[in-house]
Amino acid sequence: GQNIDQPTEMTATEGAIVQINCTYQTSGFNGLFWYQQHAGEAPTFLSYNVLDGLEEKGRFSSFLSRSKGYSYLLLKELQMKDSASYLCAVVNRGSTLGRLYFGRGTQLTVWP
Amino acid sequence: DAMVIQNPRYQVTQFGKPVTLSCSQTLNHNVMYWYQQKSSQAPKLLFHYYDKDFNNEADTPDNFQSRRPNTSFCFLDIRSPGLGDAAMYLCATSRDRGAGETQYFGPGTRLLVL
Numbered sequence: 605g606q607n608i609d610q611p612t613e614m615t616a617t618e619g620a621i622v623q624i625n626c627t628y629q630t631s632g633f634n635g636l637f638w639y640q641q642h643a644g645e646a647p648t649f650l651s652y653n654v655l656d657g658l659e660e661k662g663r664f665s666s667f668l669s670r671s672k673g674y675s676y677l678l679l680k681e682l683q684m685k686d687s688a689s690y691l692c693a694v695v696n697r698g699s700t701l702g703r704l705y706f707g708r709g710t711q712l713t714v715w716p
Numbered sequence: 717d718a719m720v721i722q723n724p725r726y727q728v729t730q731f732g733k734p735v736t737l738s739c740s741q742t743l744n745h746n747v748m749y750w751y752q753q754k755s756s757q758a759p760k761l762l763f764h765y766y767d768k769d770f771n772n773e774a775d776t777p778d779n780f781q782s783r784r785p786n787t788s789f790c791f792l793d794i795r796s797p798g799l800g801d802a803a804m805y806l807c808a809t810s811r812d813r814g815a816g817e818t819q820y821f822g823p824g825t826r827l828l829v830l
Contacts, residue, residue, distance in 0.1 A: 608758075612756075634815040635815060635816055637818070639821075642826035644823075644824070644826070645823055645824070646720070646806065646808070646821035646822050646823045646824055647759070647821045648821070649818050649819075649820065652816065652818065656814065691758070691759075695815045696815065696818065697815060700812050700813045701747075701764065701766075701771070701814075702810070702813050702815045702816065702817045703761060704759075704819060705756055705758075706759050706763070708756060708757055708758045709756070709758065716768065
């Protein structure tokens with residue numbers, strides 16, 4: 605089976621840096637997605653990591669360690685609009701569909 | 717802008733009364749998915765279409781059906797909604813199947829069952 609774990613809630617202040625962790629146990633891991641979901645809205649794609657290391661996209665960076673079954677999403681210079689749920693999702697090798705296995709999401713609240 | 721559209725955004729139905737949720741896409745993607753997401757839970761895949769080929773998840777109740785009359789549209793039919801079916805229903809698309817294909821989500825339809 606698949607087991608994806610991430611913290612339920614986090615809080616931070618504007619301008620700060622926050623790291624949202626995701627650990628996974630899955631058979632035949634291929635890659636890991638991060639999505640952002642504002643309340644009542646659709647998840648939107650943030651990043652996809654296949655190789656070990658850090659990938660940076662503006663204020664958001666995503667890190668993957670395949671050997672440790674671990675990823676994190678790093679948000680810099682936090683803004684109020686970053687308050688949202690952040691979902692990690694893994695996809696396995698050999699999956700014809702490319703089925704996503706989602707974690708429950710981390711609800712991030714950014715305070716002024 | 718190319719996008720995934722879901723209507724309605726909010727749907728109220730009565731216990732046992734059939735309801736249909738709709739999804740359309742302007743991305744011309746081959747694959748369309750339906751997910752169910754309950755409060756504070758991960759999205760759960762119900763089924764997907766690869767072109768016209770329907771693929772049901774093993775644990776999706778028979779109460780849930782889907783239709784894809786053409787590339788752009790996909791419908792979710794709930795034949796006899798129960799109180800436990802109240803949830804957010806998310807439609808998503810991807811260009812193709814396979815690991816690494818990004819899924820693009822619609823805004824969701826929140827279903828309330830009275």
